[in-house]
Amino acid sequence: MSAKIQQHAWRARHPIKIVNFCFLVVFLCSTLLTWREIVVLQNGWTASQKNRIQSVAAALDRHLQYSVDKLQFYRAAMQHALSSPISTNRTDAALAQFDQQRQSGAWQIRLDTQRGLPVNGVSDDRVRQNPLLARDEQRLENELIAALEFGAILQLADPQQDRQRRTFYTSRAGFYLSSTPHAASDDIATRYHRLVTRPYFHSHTQRNNPDRGVRWTHAREANRQEDQVVTASLPLDYQNQWYGVLAMDFSLGTMNDFLNQAMFRRENGEILLLDNQFQVIASSAEPVPAGSVFSDSERERLTREMAEHNEGGALIDTRYISWAKLNFFDGVLIRVYSLKQSLSGEFGSILLVLGLLWALFSLMLLGSWYVIRRMVRNMFAMQETLQWRAWYDAQTHLFNRGTFLERARQIARRCQQQQMPLCVIQLDLDHFKRINDTWGHQTGDKALSHAASILRQSLRGDDIAGRVGGEEFCIVLPGTLLPEAAAIAERIRVRLNSKEILVRQNTTIRISASFGVSCAVQEGDYDFEHLQSIADRRLYEAKQAGRNRVSSSDG
Numbered sequence: 001m002s003a004k005i006q007q008h009a010w011r012a013r014h015p016i017k018i019v020n021f022c023f024l025v026v027f028l029c030s031t032l033l034t035w036r037e038i039v040v041l042q043n044g045w046t047a048s049q050k051n052r053i054q055s056v057a058a059a060l061d062r063h064l065q066y067s068v069d070k071l072q073f074y075r076a077a078m079q080h081a082l083s084s085p086i087s088t089n090r091t092d093a094a095l096a097q098f099d100q101q102r103q104s105g106a107w108q109i110r111l112d113t114q115r116g117l118p119v120n121g122v123s124d125d126r127v128r129q130n131p132l133l134a135r136d137e138q139r140l141e142n143e144l145i146a147a148l149e150f151g152a153i154l155q156l157a158d159p160q161q162d163r164q165r166r167t168f169y170t171s172r173a174g175f176y177l178s179s180t181p182h183a184a185s186d187d188i189a190t191r192y193h194r195l196v197t198r199p200y201f202h203s204h205t206q207r208n209n210p211d212r213g214v215r216w217t218h219a220r221e222a223n224r225q226e227d228q229v230v231t232a233s234l235p236l237d238y239q240n241q242w243y244g245v246l247a248m249d250f251s252l253g254t255m256n257d258f259l260n261q262a263m264f265r266r267e268n269g270e271i272l273l274l275d276n277q278f279q280v281i282a283s284s285a286e287p288v289p290a291g292s293v294f295s296d297s298e299r300e301r302l303t304r305e306m307a308e309h310n311e312g313g314a315l316i317d318t319r320y321i322s323w324a325k326l327n328f329f330d331g332v333l334i335r336v337y338s339l340k341q342s343l344s345g346e347f348g349s350i351l352l353v354l355g356l357l358w359a360l361f362s363l364m365l366l367g368s369w370y371v372i373r374r375m376v377r378n379m380f381a382m383q384e385t386l387q388w389r390a391w392y393d394a395q396t397h398l399f400n401r402g403t404f405l406e407r408a409r410q411i412a413r414r415c416q417q418q419q420m421p422l423c424v425i426q427l428d429l430d431h432f433k434r435i436n437d438t439w440g441h442q443t444g445d446k447a448l449s450h451a452a453s454i455l456r457q458s459l460r461g462d463d464i465a466g467r468v469g470g471e472e473f474c475i476v477l478p479g480t481l482l483p484e485a486a487a488i489a490e491r492i493r494v495r496l497n498s499k500e501i502l503v504r505q506n507t508t509i510r511i512s513a514s515f516g517v518s519c520a521v522q523e524g525d526y527d528f529e530h531l532q533s534i535a536d537r538r539l540y541e542a543k544q545a546g547r548n549r550v551s552s553s554d555g
């Protein structure tokens with residue numbers, strides 16, 4: 001009996017598991033889908049980051065290339081002037097002027113006050129003090145004339161358009177020429193000293209620049225504001241001799257402006273120009289961050305990544321760094337995007353909407369899962385109740401007549417097949433009508449429930465009992481012989497009769513029943529209906545004999 005109920009309960013639980021499984025699958029699919037969307041979105045975002053930095057790098061490269069081209073043009077002009085020096089009254093006058101002044105601490109000569117820029121120089125002594133400098137008399141005059149000629153060209157340059165702050169030539173022979181001329185009274189010696197001690201100048205020794213190409217330098221430690229520049233420089237060589245350096249200074253302000261203009265309006269993040277030591281040279285942000293914006297470990301990681309790719313991106317802690325190396329600058333352009341910035345931008349808004357949609361969908365899914373689960377559970381509880389009602393008698397909780405007869409027949413068949421004894425006990429409560437009439441139907445019902453509970457307690461594992469009439473019950477006892485069955489019936493009779501039922505306050509009654517017992521072995525027949533009719537006949541005999549007794553034989 002309990003096995004059946006358990007099996008039924010499992011059937012009831014099984015659909016709940018299916019419901020749980022289905023909802024779990026839907027939840028996982030929606031989560032997976034949202035996650036995929038975020039990944040696609042993120043890929044799109046990182047691609048756009050890389051594209052942005054590449055386009056800025058390309059623009060900066062174009063700009064730098066223009067400056068490099070100009071420097072090369074100036075070098076070609078100087079080399080041409082060195083190869084075929086001109087000699088005019090004015091050049092002769094300028095050289096004579098130089099000869100007069102060369103021993104003085106500082107001097108300035110020019111071809112013409114209207115045309116050409118002045119050449120500024122220091123004394124022979126000063127030149128001798130610096131091992132990088134040399135005033136070779138063989139080359140000196142030609143170089144001075146070439147420099148004066150170059151001054152005429154340089155005067156025509158438009159520094160506004162070129163973005164360079166100034167273009168200049170620093171000679172190893174103790175003089176210089178600049179696109180931003182100054183008066184002769186200014187401190188020429190100090191200026192020249194600064195020019196030849198800056199990193200750009202050193203970078204063009206034979207050892208530092210064996211391929212004699214362009215060098216980009218940044219005077220990071222420069223104390224003076226005007227020395228905070230990025231310098232593009234090119235050595236001037238002629239007939240295997242290093243004459244000096246042609247250079248262009250770009251103020252950091254100009255570089256900052258360039259990067260700032262490269263940013264779209266309302267665009268988050270910042271673009272930084274870093275040197276090869278990862279030190280910030282220029283930035284689109286105000287104020288420009290000083291020094292390095294990366295820790296040592298971050299720098300190491302970026303160096304590793306940049307060694308493999310010229311452009312790319314990497315998520316470093318909470319910052320996304322996209323980079324593009326520059327073709328004409330020994331450094332890298334990077335775009336820094338913090339997590340906060342990315343979340344406050346378009347990407348963050350879409351991400352937020354996606355997250356909210358996922359949360360909303362998950363909540364709705366959870367709600368519908370709860371409702372459907374309850375519905376399924378209720379449905380199965382109802383089905384279980386209906387099933388129970390179809391099998392059992394609601395009042396006594398014993399099998400109802402139909403179920404009992406079906407089960408009893410099955411047991412009888414099984415006993416016959418297995419050659420097992422089988423007994424049937426038929427019992428009927430005595431004078432039940434009187435109980436109803438005297439104490440009312442409720443008391444009658446109570447008496448029925450009481451009798452049924454005693455029956456249930458008296459049964460063994462394989463025995464079954466059912467209510468087969470109003471106050472009539474039947475018990476089937478497989479594997480039981482007649483004397484044993486009669487003893488069981490007697491035990492039930494005694495129990496029934498010995499217990500008092502409370503019908504009113506201070507009033508109890510006792511009930512009794514009459515029993516008829518039949519046995520398949522005695523009758524030589526396993527037909528249940530036949531055995532029941534014999535037990536019924538004996539029950540009638542017990543009633544006739546005075547009730548409250550067991551009859552297990554005829555007559």
Ligand SMILES: Nc1nc2c(ncn2[C@@H]2O[C@H](COP(=O)(O)OP(=O)(O)OP(=O)(O)O)[C@@H](O)[C@H]2O)c(=O)[nH]1
Pocket residue numbers: 428429430431432433434436440441442443444445448469470471543
């Ligand atoms: N309270 C109650 N009474 C029932 C129920 N089913 C049948 N009865 C009553 O049981 C009584 C049976 O009466 P009888 O068949 O005359 O038998 P009896 O009064 O027990 O007399 P004997 O069987 O001869 O001892 C009837 O009055 C039925 O109405 C029930 O479910 N509840």
